[in-house]
Amino acid sequence: MQQSQNWLTVYLIPVLLGLIIALLIILIKPDWFPQIRPTLQYATNLAPTSVIPAPHTTDRTGPVSYSGAVKIAAPAVVNVFTQRIIKQQQHPLLNNSFLRRFFDTEPTERMQSSLGSGVIMNPDGYILTNHHVIEGASEIKISMHDGREIPATLIGSDAEVDLAVLKINLSDLPYIRIAEQAPLSIGDVVLAIGNPFGVGQTVTMGIVSAMGRNQLGLNTYEDYIQTDAAINPGNSGGALINPFGELVGINSAIYSKSGGSQGIGFAIPANSAAQVLADITQFGQTIRGWMGIEVQEASPALLTSLELPTALEGLIVTGLALNGPAQQSGLMIGDIITSLNDLPSENAKSAMNQIAALRPGENISIEFIRSGRLQSTVAIAGKREKPSK
DSSP states (O other): OHHHHHHIIIIIHHHHHHHHHHHHHHHHOGGGOGGGOOOOOOSSSSOOOOOOOOOOOOOOOTTSOOHHHHHHHGGGEEEEEEEEEEEOOOOGGGGSHHHHTTSOOOOSEEEEEEEEEEEEOSTTOEEEEOHHHHTTOSEEEEEOTTSOEEEOEEEEEETTTTEEEEEOOOSSOOOOOBOOSSOOOTTOEEEEEEOGGGSOOEEEEEEEEEEEEOOSSSOSSOOEEEEOSOOOTTOTTOEEEOTTSOEEEEEEEEOOSSSSOOSOEEEEEHHHHHHHHHHHHHHSSOOOEEOOEEEEEOOHHHHHHTTOOTTOOSEEEEEEOTTOHHHHTTOOTTOEEEEETTEEOOOHHHHHHHHHTSOTTOEEEEEEEETTEEEEEEEEOEEOOOOOO
16 A cells, blocks of 8 residues: 555656646647647638738739829829909099199009919810919910920810810920710719919819709809819819829819818819810800700799699790790790700709700700690700800
């Protein structure tokens, strides 16, 4: 019995202690024994696969950086500097030459400088900018992206959409391309390039906030892209581009109570601007369709006053030009237009833009309600005459 106890003390207890110590070491320091580290697997029947580390890449396009788009578009965006003569008001008594001899009168005219931006649209040197940037200018100068400065000639302007076309004489000009693939959608990323406050060419980023803004009271024809990309004074006439460096709009206006960007900027769609460019360079003015019609949106209050059902929707004809296209098509005052070329007519501004986009001689199908009956007709668009100043 004594021998048995000695054997336990001498051999078994040290072995047990050693196993316990080894187990504690494995639990506390498992990284000392990588060959016995447990593997983790998904609870599926798939065979375990080795983990391959992601390759290192220096590609920084897409959501990481838009530098590629800026490099493509920025050289085609220019600064527009103008000077105009401002006539100062003087007291009416000073119009009398006799009284004027007794006073030190200052000159009644002074030069005022202003700045904006522009976009080179083709290698021939035609530049799009805003009408309000060059309105009344006696001198226009262009500052290129590479630092060159050159005088510009005003080819023509269209105050009704706030666009103007300039021309410079330089060779090897960079120019921008118009986006022609997928249409612009709300939420798309856009970049604004221009010369805000005269600090130099600047790029800001945002998204398309809305499309087709047309009741802002800025111009006769409005079909604006709204964006939250920062647009400030001096950005007018600059480029709104997509992440591929293609032109989607001409920056034109901002909504601001402070004079600076408040996240609500407006740009003229590039396709509309390009049509104005083509018309002005070819005809000297913008060519627009005309129907000789005045309409008003069919609100419940207006329908009630005309003793018409308030459930009707459309545009009420309130005026017709004598022998104009609309009258010749058979339309009458009081008709309610429900669609133009199969597009619903619910907004007077949108309908006016739709008619203006027609070329003279094109047909436009009209659906309307008269005496409770749906009818249709076809009008031939005329040419809208340029409004007198």
